[in-house]
Amino acid sequence: MSIFDYNGGGIVAMKGKNCIAIGADRRLGQQMKTVSTNFKKIFRMQDNILLGLGGLATDIETFSAEMEYKLNLYNLRENRKLKPTAFVSLVSSTLYEHRWGPYFVSPIVVGLQDGTPVISTYDSIGCTTDTENFAVAGTAGELLYGLCETYYREDIPAEELVEIIGQILLAGCDRDALAGWGGVVYLLTTDNLHIRELKTKQT
Amino acid sequence: MDTVFGFVGKDFALVATDCGVAYSIMRFSDTEDKIMAVDDNKLFAMGGEIGDRLNFGEYIQKNIHLYTFRTGIKLNVREAANYTRSELAYAIRNGPYQVNLLIGGFDEEGPSLYWLDYLGTLQKLTRGAHGYGAYFVSGLPDNWFKPDLTLDEGIELVKKCINEVQTRFLMSQKNFVVKIVTKDGIRVI
Numbered sequence: 108m109s110i111f112d113y114n115g116g117g118i119v120a121m122k123g124k125n126c127i128a129i130g131a132d133r134r135l136g137q138q139m140k141t142v143s144t145n146f147k148k149i150f151r152m153q154d155n156i157l158l159g160l161g162g163l164a165t166d167i168e169t170f171s172a173e174m175e176y177k178l179n180l181y182n183l184r185e186n187r188k189l190k191p192t193a194f195v196s197l198v199s200s201t202l203y204e205h206r207w208g209p210y211f212v213s214p215i216v217v218g219l220q221d222g223t224p225v226i227s228t229y230d231s232i233g234c235t236t237d238t239e240n241f242a243v244a245g246t247a248g249e250l251l252y253g254l255c256e257t258y259y260r261e262d263i264p265a266e267e268l269v270e271i272i273g274q275i276l277l278a279g280c281d282r283d284a285l286a287g288w289g290g291v292v293y294l295l296t297t298d299n300l301h302i303r304e305l306k307t308k309q310t
Numbered sequence: 311m312d313t314v315f316g317f318v319g320k321d322f323a324l325v326a327t328d329c330g331v332a333y334s335i336m337r338f339s340d341t342e343d344k345i346m347a348v349d350d351n352k353l354f355a356m357g358g359e360i361g362d363r364l365n366f367g368e369y370i371q372k373n374i375h376l377y378t379f380r381t382g383i384k385l386n387v388r389e390a391a392n393y394t395r396s397e398l399a400y401a402i403r404n405g406p407y408q409v410n411l412l413i414g415g416f417d418e419e420g421p422s423l424y425w426l427d428y429l430g431t432l433q434k435l436t437r438g439a440h441g442y443g444a445y446f447v448s449g450l451p452d453n454w455f456k457p458d459l460t461l462d463e464g465i466e467l468v469k470k471c472i473n474e475v476q477t478r479f480l481m482s483q484k485n486f487v488v489k490i491v492t493k494d495g496i497r498v499i
Contacts, residue, residue, distance in 0.1 A: 114431070135433055140445065142425060143433040165430035169399045208403055 115285025117247025123268035133289035161245030162212040191218025202233035213244035251279035312357030313443025319459035323414035325355035329485035359408035387415030391424035399430030
């Protein structure tokens with residue numbers, strides 16, 4: 108079994124009309140054994156930047172802490188907020204810093220830059236892909252792709268985007284044994300961040 | 311393989327471990343206490359490689375005490391658990407400690423239980439277990455647990471869990487140590 112499949116998880120992010128949503132399951136497992144149904148995989152980096160992480164749980168925690176640390180230092184040094192596009196590059200370079208001893212994570216960065224949605228996804232050593240529409244990560248990634256393709260369209264309004272991401276997450280993670288046990292969706296609009304918890308099949 | 315399990319009740323946190331120490335095909339001891347007390351309100355129940363368990367346990371315990379001596383501030387359970395996680399997360403890439411822990415404690419936030427594995431994965435739980443015994447024990451707290459578990463109900467649950475492991479686990483685990491933390495401190499059952 109791959110080290111990325113040890114703890115399990117599914118993350119999905121999608122662009123909407125001046126808004127963006129990212130959802131993740133809540134399972135933490137040790138291969139086939141479920142340890143917790145409350146594991147956080149999406150982190151709020153800044154008012155307009157969210158970081159979702161799939162992969163090895165310990166590296167999810169370490170990496171999100173390292174990104175928060177770098178972001179805080181940036182704020183203190185530059186006395187201004189970090190732009191989402193800059194954060195995208197920061198994640199990529201941080202991952203490459205550990206080229207020969209990488210963090211086993213699959214990050215998705217999600218942000219709103221002047222009202223324009225930004226999504227980026229990476230491999231574990233920092234290869235950035237700026238996607239146009241949606242991104243997936245985690246063991247349930249491939250399963251989520253099909254649903255994303257089906258439900259995506261241009262300029263989805265915010266309320267509908269939350270519903271769509273929720274349905275995609277539920278259906279996709281239901282098919283993956285290592286992901287599921289609850290879900291959480293973060294909706295980022297220009298005004299605020301809305302968090303919704305999902306009840307899923309408890310298996 | 312060490313069995314470590316624990317859960318949280320209304321006003322207490324309970325952890326239990328087996329007492330066996332094995333080396334290759336031989337059983338060295340039946341009376342090993344694998345639960346270490348840190349300050350007077352935290353219990354570190356550890357399972358794994360014996361050298362790492364002793365070394366890492368003492369290292370964390372002494373460092374937490376050192377912090378108290380240096381700053382005069384006593385770490386609460388969440389802080390101690392996060393500190394332990396950062397040590398494990400650093401070590402996993404430099405010289406791993408093969409230790410899985412359950413940290414049970416009681417502080418101003420009430421009773422709490424933190425599950426930590428040797429990779430540095432930290433999770434706050436109401437019930438958790440490590441080791442092969444975890445496969446046997448996990449079902450029982452899931453079934454009998456209530457958020458306002460009293461101490462007597464907790465002890466009954468522990469007895470059920472110990473019974474299950476002794477009946478069904480391949481390796482004989484004769485003795486178990488059970489310790490609880492309440493607002494009045496640590497007690498051995």
